[in-house]
Amino acid sequence: MRHHDIAVIPGDGIGTEVMPEALRVLEAVGARHDIRFGLRHFDWSCETYRRTGRMMPEDGIDRLREHDAILLGAVGAPGVPDHVSLWGLLIPIRREFDQYVNLRPVRLLPGITPPLRDVGPGDIDFWVVRENTEGEYSQLGGRQAEGTPSEMVLQVAAFTRRGTDRILRYAFDFARRLGRSHVTSATKSNGIFHSMPYWDERFHAIAAEYPGIEVDQYHIDILAARFVMSPQRFDVVVGSNLFGDILSDLGPGVTGTIAVAPSGNINPEREHPSMFEPVHGSAPDIMGKGIANPIGQIWSAAMMLDHLGEEQAAADVMRAIETVLGSGDAPLTPDLGGTATTTDLGAAIAEAV
Numbered sequence: 598m599r600h601h602d603i604a605v606i607p608g609d610g611i612g613t614e615v616m617p618e619a620l621r622v623l624e625a626v627g628a629r630h631d632i633r634f635g636l637r638h639f640d641w642s643c644e645t646y647r648r649t650g651r652m653m654p655e656d657g658i659d660r661l662r663e664h665d666a667i668l669l670g671a672v673g674a675p676g677v678p679d680h681v682s683l684w685g686l687l688i689p690i691r692r693e694f695d696q697y698v699n700l701r702p703v704r705l706l707p708g709i710t711p712p713l714r715d716v717g718p719g720d721i722d723f724w725v726v727r728e729n730t731e732g733e734y735s736q737l738g739g740r741q742a743e744g745t746p747s748e749m750v751l752q753v754a755a756f757t758r759r760g761t762d763r764i765l766r767y768a769f770d771f772a773r774r775l776g777r778s779h780v781t782s783a784t785k786s787n788g789i790f791h792s793m794p795y796w797d798e799r800f801h802a803i804a805a806e807y808p809g810i811e812v813d814q815y816h817i818d819i820l821a822a823r824f825v826m827s828p829q830r831f832d833v834v835v836g837s838n839l840f841g842d843i844l845s846d847l848g849p850g851v852t853g854t855i856a857v858a859p860s861g862n863i864n865p866e867r868e869h870p871s872m873f874e875p876v877h878g879s880a881p882d883i884m885g886k887g888i889a890n891p892i893g894q895i896w897s898a899a900m901m902l903d904h905l906g907e908e909q910a911a912a913d914v915m916r917a918i919e920t921v922l923g924s925g926d927a928p929l930t931p932d933l934g935g936t937a938t939t940t941d942l943g944a945a946i947a948e949a950v
């Protein structure tokens with residue numbers, strides 16, 4: 598029997614509702630493949646912040662360090678500023694564990710009707726590779742002359758050579774590993790004077806190392822339009838922290854619902870645990886209603902299994918998701934046009950495993 602120690606952080610809002618469904622599916626697939634999961638639960642959240650003034654304890658990172666992977670739900674709650682909750686939990690984990698790749702698949706799943714006509718399952722199938730530890734997500738800057746007519750805020754984006762080259766190289770290696778022939782770079786070098794021309798320069802330098810791969814680059818504004826008008830044309834799209842974040846919400850939106858979208862915050866060198874979380878947030882508007890779609894969390898668990906070397910188990914979870922959605926009588930949650938609950942859909946997927 599194989600064993601993996603997993604840190605489980607449901608977090609806030611619907612994170613606490615979708616996480617049990619992912620654990621239910623992990624239990625089912627573990628039983629099938631002789632895998633034992635040592636689950637350790639951490640109740641770190643905005644509620645912890647209200648009680649203690651911190652999103653996680655001071656030794657939080659050290660407590661996570663001893664796990665093989667981290668499964669996270671969602672972060673954010675009304676009453677706690679979003680930059681406080683994100684910089685208190687999600688971002689420190691990404692940075693301390695050097696999870697510099699945020700890998701986000703965009704795939705149209707069977708049984709889901711996309712808002713676009715003439716697109717079916719298999720037509721939209723690409724990956725966003727988002728830089729995850731620097732760029733526009735930065736604490737560099739500050740406020741000046743507060744409360745005066747000259748009040749000014751500076752926000753500095755930092756792009757290092759190491760950080761830029763390694764995410765670009767990851768995107769090309771990943772495309773090669775998948776057998777995909779095309780890497781697209783998101784830029785805005787016509788308006789952003791320093792960082793984006795540098796990004797373009799490094800993109801072309803790294804592309805030269807991969808002669809078999811076709812490349813193109815688009816400014817983020819037209820790239821967003823192309824995601825909507827022709828999502829079929831992409832294989833791997835690489836972007837900075839902010840551009841990758843936006844594109845990886847837009848992509849799943851084009852497939853019909855962001856609620857199914859998963860992500861992996863990956864430390865490719867495996868020196869530290871990687872973290873897996875749905876792309877969606879804590880959705881306070883539907884929390885407590887039991888209607889959140891658990892597929893983003895379950896698919897994130899499948900990405901975690903794949904990362905842990907449990908490829909067959911990961912494939913079985915994906916097959917179960919696709920079988921249930923494609924069955925024609927799936928218990929669909931309201932975001933997919935149904936009336937089923939989070940538990941109905943999670944239980945159906947666990948059963949299909």
Ligand code: GGG
Nearest residue numbers: 670671672874875877878879
């Ligand atoms: N699933 C985790 C979560 O709550 N994400 C919401 C969010 O705002 N994430 C920002 C980011 O991915 O940088």
